Amino acid sequence: MTNLIIACPACSKLNRVPEDKLTANGACGSCKATLFEKEPLNLTQANFSNHVIKSELPILVDFWAPWCGPCKMMAPVLAEAAKIFEPQLRIGKVNTEEEQMLGGQFNIRSIPTLVLFFKGKEIDRMSGAMNLTQLQQWTNNVIQNKLKN
Numbered sequence: 749m750t751n752l753i754i755a756c757p758a759c760s761k762l763n764r765v766p767e768d769k770l771t772a773n774g775a776c777g778s779c780k781a782t783l784f785e786k787e788p789l790n791l792t793q794a795n796f797s798n799h800v801i802k803s804e805l806p807i808l809v810d811f812w813a814p815w816c817g818p819c820k821m822m823a824p825v826l827a828e829a830a831k832i833f834e835p836q837l838r839i840g841k842v843n844t845e846e847e848q849m850l851g852g853q854f855n856i857r858s859i860p861t862l863v864l865f866f867k868g869k870e871i872d873r874m875s876g877a878m879n880l881t882q883l884q885q886w887t888n889n890v891i892q893n894k895l896k897n
Contacts, residue, residue, distance in 0.1 A: 752804040757785050760795040762802055770835040784835045788826050791840040792847055799840060801868035806895060807838040808887060809863045811856045813845050818877035819860045825880050864890055
């Protein structure tokens with residue numbers, strides 16, 4: 749039985765979860781919050797490392813800004829995607845207006861930009877808005893071709 753390191757969406761503490769128990773609605777060992785809320789995480793400089801680098805789940809990060817029209821169009825798509833993808837894939841959001849260092853660190857030049865990370869490494873990225881079907885196709889393709897090999 750393989751254990752995965754999963755960051756809590758509420759307190760960002762790291763939890764060791766048996767892979768076969770990911771769908772069992774586990775709770776954080778520290779704050780007792782549900783580990784999978786099936787909604788996008790708000791990522792900041794303070795919690796980014798635990799969720800993106802130290803967590804052993806793939807995470808799709810949306811780099812966005814509040815003034816961006818296409819970013820606003822993506823918000824409900826990503827909310828729906830979180831319900832579909834978790835617990836196999838997390839969805840996170842980085843507000844590039846508030847977290848300019850993260851935007852710069854990942855060389856974000858246009859928004860929205862979606863970056864798929866696995867164990868801290870960038871696997872792929874896509875710029876521009878897309879609907880849920882397009883997002884699912886892109887994500888599934890990347891996971892099948894880059895993470896499963």
